[in-house]
Amino acid sequence: MTVKIVTDSLSDITSDIAEGLGITVVPLTVFFGHESFLDRITITTDEFYKRLTRGTVWPTTTQPPPAAFVKVYSELAKETDEILVVTLSSKLSGTYQSALNAKSLVEEKCRIEVIDSQTVAMGLGLIVIAAAKKARTGANLDELIGWVRRAISRSHLVAYFDTLKYLAKGGRIGKAQGLLGSLLSVKPILTVKDGEMAPLTRVRSLSAGMDYLYNFVAGFSRIEELAVEYCTTPDEAERLVERLGSLFPKERIYKSTISPVVGTYAGPGAMAVTVLESENK
Amino acid sequence: MKQINSVSGRELVEMLATATSWLEKSASDIDALNVFPVPDGDTGTNMLLTMRSSVEEAHQSGDSSVSAVAQAIAKGALMGARGNSGVILSQIWRGLAQGLQGKKSFNGSDLAEALQQASAMAYRGISKPVEGTILTVIRQAAEAAQAQVAKGNDDMISVMEAVVDAASESVANTPTLLPVLREAGVVDAGGQGLYTILEGALRYLRGEAEQMQFRKPQIIVSSIPLTVRLPQMAAASEEIYGYCTEFLLKGEGLSPEKIEARLRGKGKSLMVVGDDSTVRVHIHTLEPGNVIRYATSLGTMHQVSIRNMDEQHRDFLQMQKARMPEVDIATIAVVSGDGLADVFTSLGATAIVPGGQTMNPSTKDLLQAVKAVASDKVIILPNNKNIVLTAEQVLSLTDKMVEIVPTQTIPQGIAALLAFDYEADFETNVQLMREAKSAVKTIEITRAVRSAHLNGLSIKKRQAIGLLDGELLAAGNNPIDTLNKILAKLDLRKSEIITIYYGADTEPAEAEKVSASIREQYPHLQVEVVRGGQPHYNYIVSIE
Numbered sequence: 001m002t003v004k005i006v007t008d009s010l011s012d013i014t015s016d017i018a019e020g021l022g023i024t025v026v027p028l029t030v031f032f033g034h035e036s037f038l039d040r041i042t043i044t045t046d047e048f049y050k051r052l053t054r055g056t057v058w059p060t061t062t063q064p065p066p067a068a069f070v071k072v073y074s075e076l077a078k079e080t081d082e083i084l085v086v087t088l089s090s091k092l093s094g095t096y097q098s099a100l101n102a103k104s105l106v107e108e109k110c111r112i113e114v115i116d117s118q119t120v121a122m123g124l125g126l127i128v129i130a131a132a133k134k135a136r137t138g139a140n141l142d143e144l145i146g147w148v149r150r151a152i153s154r155s156h157l158v159a160y161f162d163t164l165k166y167l168a169k170g171g172r173i174g175k176a177q178g179l180l181g182s183l184l185s186v187k188p189i190l191t192v193k194d195g196e197m198a199p200l201t202r203v204r205s206l207s208a209g210m211d212y213l214y215n216f217v218a219g220f221s222r223i224e225e226l227a228v229e230y231c232t233t234p235d236e237a238e239r240l241v242e243r244l245g246s247l248f249p250k251e252r253i254y255k256s257t258i259s260p261v262v263g264t265y266a267g268p269g270a271m272a273v274t275v276l277e278s279e280n281k
Numbered sequence: 282m283k284q285i286n287s288v289s290g291r292e293l294v295e296m297l298a299t300a301t302s303w304l305e306k307s308a309s310d311i312d313a314l315n316v317f318p319v320p321d322g323d324t325g326t327n328m329l330l331t332m333r334s335s336v337e338e339a340h341q342s343g344d345s346s347v348s349a350v351a352q353a354i355a356k357g358a359l360m361g362a363r364g365n366s367g368v369i370l371s372q373i374w375r376g377l378a379q380g381l382q383g384k385k386s387f388n389g390s391d392l393a394e395a396l397q398q399a400s401a402m403a404y405r406g407i408s409k410p411v412e413g414t415i416l417t418v419i420r421q422a423a424e425a426a427q428a429q430v431a432k433g434n435d436d437m438i439s440v441m442e443a444v445v446d447a448a449s450e451s452v453a454n455t456p457t458l459l460p461v462l463r464e465a466g467v468v469d470a471g472g473q474g475l476y477t478i479l480e481g482a483l484r485y486l487r488g489e490a491e492q493m494q495f496r497k498p499q500i501i502v503s504s505i506p507l508t509v510r511l512p513q514m515a516a517a518s519e520e521i522y523g524y525c526t527e528f529l530l531k532g533e534g535l536s537p538e539k540i541e542a543r544l545r546g547k548g549k550s551l552m553v554v555g556d557d558s559t560v561r562v563h564i565h566t567l568e569p570g571n572v573i574r575y576a577t578s579l580g581t582m583h584q585v586s587i588r589n590m591d592e593q594h595r596d597f598l599q600m601q602k603a604r605m606p607e608v609d610i611a612t613i614a615v616v617s618g619d620g621l622a623d624v625f626t627s628l629g630a631t632a633i634v635p636g637g638q639t640m641n642p643s644t645k646d647l648l649q650a651v652k653a654v655a656s657d658k659v660i661i662l663p664n665n666k667n668i669v670l671t672a673e674q675v676l677s678l679t680d681k682m683v684e685i686v687p688t689q690t691i692p693q694g695i696a697a698l699l700a701f702d703y704e705a706d707f708e709t710n711v712q713l714m715r716e717a718k719s720a721v722k723t724i725e726i727t728r729a730v731r732s733a734h735l736n737g738l739s740i741k742k743r744q745a746i747g748l749l750d751g752e753l754l755a756a757g758n759n760p761i762d763t764l765n766k767i768l769a770k771l772d773l774r775k776s777e778i779i780t781i782y783y784g785a786d787t788e789p790a791e792a793e794k795v796s797a798s799i800r801e802q803y804p805h806l807q808v809e810v811v812r813g814g815q816p817h818y819n820y821i822v823s824i825e
Contacts, residue, residue: 033439034284058446062492094492183627184780185809186699193704201702201713202628204825205777205807 003084003135003144004076008064008095009039010088011125012229012256021132024072026064028095030260033057045257049232049268052166052260061261063095069102077108082141085114086128086148089195092120093261111141115148118195121262122227122254122274123157129254130225130276147279154224154277158200158216159258160209161188162269197265206269210236213273214243223247224278227254232268240271285437285486287386290350294339296485297354299493301332303481304474307498311477314470314500317414317461321525321593324470327364331371332478334361346385351378351395359554359561360529360584366471368552368563369403369415373475375554376402389440393426396444406554408545413459415471421451422479441483448476452501468501476501523548523567525588530560532580540579547572565590610707611654614662614694615642615672618815621691621782628698631656637691638817641667644674651679658682658707660714664694666751682707686714689751690723691782691813692823723750724767724822726760745819760787760819761795768799771824779806782813782821795820 002022007013009027018025027038032051037043039061052059069085076083090096096116103112117124131148139147161167164182186202187209203209217226226248230237241253258266288296304311304325311325338357342350355378358371379402380395381387387395400423404410425447429440455469456462462469477498484493526548530540537560541553548566555561566572569587576582614630616622617637625633632650636642651659659681663672666689676683684707688694700717702710725748729740740746740756747755747763754770757763779799783792789812796808813821 034436058442060487062489183624183811184695185807186628191704199703202699204699207777208825 001080001082003082003139003141004080005128005132005135006069006072006076006083006085006099007124007128008087008099009041010093010095010120010259010261011086011128012121012227012259013125013128014256015040017125017129017254017256021129021136023128023132024076026068026072026095026099028064028093028259028261029062031060031062039260043260045231045260045263048260049263052263053232053268059260059264061093061264063093063098066098066102066105069099070105073102073106073110073112074108077106077110081110083110083112084131084135084141084144084148085112086117086124086131087114088120088124089118089192090116091118091195092197113141113145115145116195117148117155118152119155119157119192121157121159121192121258121272122229122256123155123192125256126225126227126254126274126276127151127155150279151276154279155274156216156220156277157192157272157274158213159190159266159270159272160203160206160213161190161266162206162209163267164188166267167265206236209271210240210243213240213271217244217247217273217275220275220277222278222280223275225254225274225276226252227256227272227274229256229258229272229274231258231263231266231270233271237271240273244273287388288347288437288486289386290342290345290347293347293350293354293387294336294342296482297332297339298336299485299490300478300481301329301336303484303493303498304329304332304477307473307477307500310500311470311474314467314473316465316467317411317459317469321590322596323364323593324366325474327367328370328471328474328478331358331362331367334358335374337361347381347387348378348384351381354378356559359559362554362561362563363527363586364525365550365552365563366415366474368554368561369406369471370475371561372403372406372554373399373419376400389426389435389437390430392437392440393423393430393435396423396426399423406552408541408551411459413455413457413462413472414469415475417455417458418448418451418469418472418475422448422475438483438486441479441486445476445480445483448472448479449501452476473501523565523590524569525563525565525590525593526569526572526586527561527563528573528576528585529583530555530562530576530580531558531583533558535560535579540576543575544572609656610658610660610701610710611656612660612662612698612701613647613650613654614698615647615664615668616691616694618782618785618813620812620814621821624695624782624811624813625698628695629701630662630698636668637665637815638667640816641665641671644671644678647672647675648678651675651681651683656681659684660707660711661685662688662694662697662714664688664691684711686711686718688718690725691815691821692721692723692780693718695780695823696721696825720825722771722824724748724764724820724824725751725818726764726820726822727818729756761791761798764795764820764822765798768802773803773806773824776824777807778809778823778825779803780809780811780823780825782811782815782823784813784815784818784820786816787819792820 006024027041030037085099087096087099099114189200190197191200228241308325308329312322315322315324335354335357338353342353355374358374362368362371376399377395380398400420403419422444425443426440429443452468452472535557537553548564550565552563611631613632614625615634615636622633631654634642634650661672663669669687672685686697697714697718700713729744729746732742733740736753738756745757745760745763747767755763755766792810796810800808
């Protein structure tokens, strides 16, 4: 039986990708004041950024309740006896805990393993995508667990934020706090390190930021998967994909939008690239 | 999101308990912020102990109406208050309890009303209220609650959200109001503590108690850049420390007002709060004996604590040293002008050595800075041609690994600092910074110190002259005219950002005029104007 792969909506895996690879995506909840939305289900990322920039109510998010995972596990258990769950960093959300707690509440006989990816967005997404591909070619649960654990250190995400405003308001920024308070308008370049957002450097313009993202990808010689993400600037993302086409087959580059939860502090205009390095054999 | 129309007494106890454990998580961080009124490093702990006493008392309350619970909280705070911040906190609870008197449960507008009383009561407890402290934070939080209710939102969560937002902004703003905070490079500790308590309460209301296990309260970032002094100095607003004397006085017919009047002049940071049967006293005095003698004549004394504040302060300095941000790679920049120093600091320079044109720092000055920073790897940005050599002398005088990135102008120094990569090693960073400095062009506009013929230009004394990357290139009638002459010689089609740092002798209005004229001539450029405060140069302009 094929191992079923489950992740959360912070993996930025679009419904197209999820359907194509048979991945189940459990949504986090986004709140705007009294209104609550299921990430990517009852609110589109477009709508989210529109509301964010309107800025009257500050959005908050919460992890899926264990019940949401229980439901997914039980349904999948009808088709398989092995489920692999890969969640975003447990330092950024309680989703991992939720997914873990849900395990004991499943009545069906099914082996479920939950892994904390220690990363987020396509940093997580590419691991899940690659794992789903491996599951389809017949990898069993133990092989997949080993592969995912090793893949975590090969998944590299670098993000360009167009503004510091949202980073400052959103909290959850770990070491990136050091980027705040700049007297010049600067645009931070961040990464995910040890499960948290961490600063890399700063640039002063969008084009310098795009150069940085491009050069970052150019620094890898063995790329298994590559992703480009944006919040509100699809044209800019398209230009970057074109440019990256000189390094990696353009049609294999995954394109997605940065999920509302990361978007809450990334703000509109943010972009990210993620490289999943191929495994040394 | 859920809406909460009313909060019961039981829920109030839970909320308080949640807020207390939230505070506990950052109590030691708050201790480290403490510089006002005296840098003794105990604000977080004191507030926590005060809160714990409130929680205990509230749990024991037999009556579960909000009114009774709030009274119990206030009583617990008064009984257990420690330190300045604890006493003020107890006043806040007392005001809140008054505002909630007679209520079985409360809603958002009751809360707004009670916060108003809490704020008033907090101010009443202090003989000389100082802004930029916990007082400002409770006042602005209360105002925000009122404003939210006035808008017609009296749901508990939306009122508390407004309160927490306002508190956060208020804390960020404390260094602007209180110079001692700005000098020490911190936000107010008591204000931060109150914010943390309010935020914890809000999280409880939102039902986030579970998630709070995985998170830590955030220490608010100042709204103005704070200069990090090296070695980090703890600023003090009181010269003499003496003894921090605290006790609870019980008796009959006590008058807090009379006691306060009697003790005024006996010390500093005096606070006397309570009612006719229980009074809490807090004072920093050189003669605790006199205070105690007077107090015993009025009633019985409890929880007496007399601590030598010199010792407390020494412990605090020790704690500060241990907590000094350990940077892997330190950067030292030579800068003159307070505005420019702020720019460098805001971009992460570890230390600033004052100096620049005509004020070159000595090798000793630089060596001292190198020794002072808490890192074995140091990068120096001289930011002036004449200082590069001086900086190089440092290399042979220290065991630390030191590299000079030979920046010759301020914009080169800023470009180099910006390129700093937090994850890269020392060598890579030196390389990155060297490369980055060449990617920027610098225009400097100053006045000729004497008449001269140079580079085919005939220059009169005091005339405005302009340099491009250190080369004299233009002379003009005034600084703007000269700057325009140089800009006209450059190919700006591929440039993106022009940053104008105007000097100490230049009017901001004139700088704005300069930037407007550049924007008009080169609409594709992003133009930014920053006060540099540098001497000699009317303008230092960076082109990237």
